[in-house]
Amino acid sequence: MHPEDLLDVIRRYKGDRTVLIKKLPEQVLVDIINQAEDQEKVGLLELLSEDMQKGVINKISADELVDLIESVPDEEAIEILNKIDYNDIDEVKELMSYDPDTAGGIMTPDFIAINKLMTIGDILKYLRSEMSEAETAYYIYILDDQDSLIGVVSLRDIVVNDLNVQVSEIMTENVISVPVEMDQEEVGHVFEKYGFLMIPVVNTKNKMLGIITVDDIIEVLQDENTEDIYRLGGLHEGERVAGSVRDSVKRRLPWLFVNLLTAILAAATVGLFEGTIQRVVTLATFMPIVAGMGGNTGTQTLTIIVRGIALGELTFENAKKVLLKEIEVGMTTGISVGITVGILGYLWENNPIFGVVIGLAMLLNMVAATFSGYVIPVTLKKLNIDPALASAVFVTTVTDILGFFFFLGLATIFITSLI
């Protein structure tokens, strides 16, 4: 049975988990805890006796252990650190020194490294003795005396070559690696680009520090995607669908109050024109159309720009062309929608000038919407702020305010023709 399926059984088990877990051999427990979510790891560990905890902690892979330690309060972290064997503690501490969102934060230090003078026969012998340790033996890295990365061979290369061939004859020398401080999202792009199963991580001196495997990258990409989707939707990235009411309220309220401020700005814009609305009350009826259509046009542009930045498809090279494209799209769709709404307004009020006012306001607002849907995320990106934080809220604020301003402003100018 796969550890992940055993984990599912434990998750669904209604009885006393302590009894269930004590029946499992230590290696199976280690595999299960390696697979579990960070919070689950803690819960599972707590079910074990002190002795068993110590045994398991020293067998979990170092990177999983660091994730575990970083997810618990300081006191518990110290307790776990105290249970780690003297030999392993330096490795764990080194891993803890890297920012969790970088290559260093997601790499594992368990990789197979050899000397370039070894033959295939030597490597096979070495693998048979070491294999139980390294989970990730599909690639074998060749280091020089300073631990600098000088080559890589795959297990396939080893299998298909003769035993007396020296590894230096068959190794690939241009190894693609990532620097230890590279952001994890960028590491994800490297995996996407090359389709690798794993990538070595090096420091500035090309010393090999660890490897990142593709299964960890899938998690990274999913987390980054969730973060973007959440931010575009005005949610804090830490929220979970099955979380508590208290947690959700605490995370959503600040965002709603930011939005309240922006809504008040939009309301204040309308407030400037109360006199005009008093005289032509149908203006109030058409307000939601101008604001709504502007908001949606802006959200369309915002969405494609934010995603384009995340996927690396919007670059310095095509940025200006994309901006011009978006504005042209705003003009073209603005003319179509503007004429439609203009006719609607004309028929509703039986007044062609009313049609011109609403149609023109719509066109102006939709062009402004594509412009701000581009400029807001691109500016945030330049300021090194996540462009997804631009979120619909800020763009719709602009389109609300400008929409009301154009519509009610034009109505004020043409007021004598509207009454």
Place this chain on the structure above:
Amino acid sequence: MHPEDLLDVIRRYKGDRTVLIKKLPEQVLVDIINQAEDQEKVGLLELLSEDMQKGVINKISADELVDLIESVPDEEAIEILNKIDYNDIDEVKELMSYDPDTAGGIMTPDFIAINKLMTIGDILKYLRSEMSEAETAYYIYILDDQDSLIGVVSLRDIVVNDLNVQVSEIMTENVISVPVEMDQEEVGHVFEKYGFLMIPVVNTKNKMLGIITVDDIIEVLQDENTEDIYRLGGLHEGERVAGSVRDSVKRRLPWLFVNLLTAILAAATVGLFEGTIQRVVTLATFMPIVAGMGGNTGTQTLTIIVRGIALGELTFENAKKVLLKEIEVGMTTGISVGITVGILGYLWENNPIFGVVIGLAMLLNMVAATFSGYVIPVTLKKLNIDPALASAVFVTTVTDILGFFFFLGLATIFITSLI
């Protein structure tokens, strides 16, 4: 140089690409075309002479070839099919028979399969002769006489065991596989769950048809994420940030006209209350606050529900609990925001009843927003429609209409106290 980097060079090359490409050996061309995007593949093929085209087409892996054929117009597809060798054509045609969004559509039929009576020594001999063919030899599948999948061994298992061991002694018998018709997004979840490098694909009789590798899954997950983000933002999933104006307008306009219909519904709701607005024109000023806050509250719930469904975190088991949670969140945040806006309205109009009307409308609308932010995507999911299509547009329509209805309706009831 990695083929992906060569591809980058070709992409950026300003001169005559035909000259550049003709200098490359056939195998390098094949590797480059395997890596290229579908549309690029066609462009690259067109640069080659008829003979070279034929050579390359017959060396591209069958799954990439099918992607290529499916991305071009029928005429070109037939031309390509005609260039395929007689031996390979059945394989290509079989692959083409599967829906591109299923396991069958993304699998490759190139995998290594052996008989259970083979020894490690036999396998190594076999691998040395076959290796150039199979890209994906890290797992070797054991089939019975009916081609049913009965076991798997990893290349690691082979390397660490003695030459005379029979594969049936060391193979894992409970092989996790996916059915050929499984949706590609679900296949992605299987990879995420188990952290596999590849998964075998079987038909209903457990006959092995192909394998899916993790690098293809990364693409699938990114595409599915882009689709969700685009749909939530009111975009067609086929749009690209660097696409043409014509293409963007064609894809966005239908969506904007759907939105125009919903905006007209909201406007019509306001139209019902023109008499009330005429008497208390400040109502028009506060309209954007009720609508905007409701829209954002609804979008928050919608976003977490759509993402929860996509990640498999919202299940039948916790669905009811999540609905109740969302409504409770709507009530709690609605009370906070309602009181704030109520006080603001009271001070603005210097009339406590105006404060009560706007505050109460806000509370009601925010509860309705969380309810519809849950119900709309969940209902779509039950109808087998992508819940992301619910998109902010539909939820904000509900919150616009209900918001105006609550606010202007309450104002109409209390009209005598508001004048």
